[in-house]
Amino acid sequence: MSRYDLIVIGAGGFGTSAAYYAAKRGKKVLVLEQFERGHRRGSSHGESSIIRKAYFEHPDSIPLLQQGYKLWVKLEEISQRELISPCGLMLAGSPESNAIAGTRSASQTHGLDLEDISETDLEDRFPGFNIPDGYDVVYEVDGGVLHVEDCVDVLTSLAEKRGVEFQWNEAVTHWESDGDQVKVWTKETTFEADALIITAGAWSPKLLANIENFPRLDVLRKLMFWFPVTSDAYDFSMGSSGFLFDMPYGEFYGFPCLDGQVIKVCQHSDGDPVTDPNELDTQLYAEDLEPVAKFLQEVMPDVEVTPESHSAYMYTISPDQQFIVDQHPSYQNVAFGAGFSGHGFEFASILGKVLSDLAIDYETELPIDFLRLQRFS
Known part of the structure; x- marks a missing residue:
């Protein structure tokens, strides 16, 4: 033994x-x-995950995140491999949404670098995005992409x-x-x-x-999508950032285009219950795509709504x-x-x-x- x-x-x-x-x-x-x-x-x-410090889900997490960020950087130094691509994070939602109000509160409490983006600056700062009427937009300078x-x-x-x-x-x-x-x-x-x-x-x-x-831990089936882009508006090389939108019909997030060809966009909210994680259904169904396609049509006009590829994964969520x-x-x-x-x-x-x-x-x-x-x- x-x-x-x-x-x-x-x-x-x-x-x-x-x-x-x-x-x-x-x-x-x-x-x-x-x-x-x-x-x-x-x-x-799934290639990428958002990293940020203005963690609106629970402000008590921010001291852990700040130390965790330093550990990722240390791991980069030790391994001589890029694990984080700093690019900032744009968040958009109604002024009272968690994405906006929560991020502002967390940033103020912990002294984080957060910008409020004026309506006049939106087009220059975030080309390729149609911001819904009445939405506020903030930008976290320290946001980035973790290469999972x-x-x-x-x-x-x-x-x-x-x-x-x-x-x-x-x-x-x-x-x-x-x-x-x-x-x-x-x-x-x-x-x-x-x-x-x-x-x-x-x-x-x-x-x-x-x-x-x-x-109880709920296990949910989720989908990641990679969609073709029709312009360079979302290119990492052009300074595009990660993004998170709190829409009336769900929360959506994504990453800058890293290869000039496709962009990863996902729905954070919702998901189908998984009874046996060993039997995860990896097929793509029309209902999986519908809310993400609607988001793209409304918010990201330079992205095609038919994905080039997808990948299934699971959320495991506490009460x-x-x-x-x-x-x-x-x-x-x-x-x-x-x-x-x-x-x-x-x-x-x-x-x-x-x-x-x-x-x-x-x-x-x-x-x-x-x-x-x-x-x-």
Whole structure:
């Protein structure tokens, strides 16, 4: 029976980050991942993710984001690979919307660099966008694009260099802990360790089912789209930014065109329930495309409404749509993170460190009380 200081279940952004930071502390770490390296069956894929500091969803997250941003930059320096493309972030919505009012409040509270864009400056600053009447527009200077697969690959490679063992295509069936040591079973093997971290994305409900009164995690099927562009209005090379629009019929976000050919646009709101994440429907249906096509027709006239490609993925969402990061209430040597999908990947650098602290030290100096289970009591 193999024995380790720490076992991590799940090799997405959070699991690889936790493994890396534990290995930096000299721990012998094993990561068990049920799929192949670099798979596209969870939530840590799709080429790009927005990174921002004016986090309107929960202002208490901003100190974590500020430290997380520094860790991404440090990972760039260590790996000599570009993980962040700074480009700013434009947000548009009614003055009372979370996207506008929440971002303004978060920026004011934490002294972040946010610009209010006047109506007269919109066309020059954001060509290619038709801003709906009555909408306010703000611009976060520190916004940018995180290159998702590159981030996961760098974290995996750096972890491997520090001795972390990855076992791919190794699905966990169950685990046990007595508070001092854990056992983890796969179909073929049993592993032992002093501590366990669970970062299993859409598969978390099954692995955390032994927590009494654990809040329900909803898993939603989502689609990413890449649409052809008909002008250079959205080109990264021309200074175009990421964007988020709070529309009456949904929230939509996207990224600058990186290759001069296509632009990634997605709907953040809504989604179809997933009963079994192993059976995610990856097909594209007309109803998947309709709200995004409507948004493009109304707001982005230089984008064709027939996608060149698409990719299915999953959101895993807690009742208050915030992350859950904590220790198991019955076993101090088991830490977990869940409910990240939708707006969580940018936190992977810092929360991976938090999870390693919780599993190894049973505590962390970082401010995460607002993410703990106790808020659902």
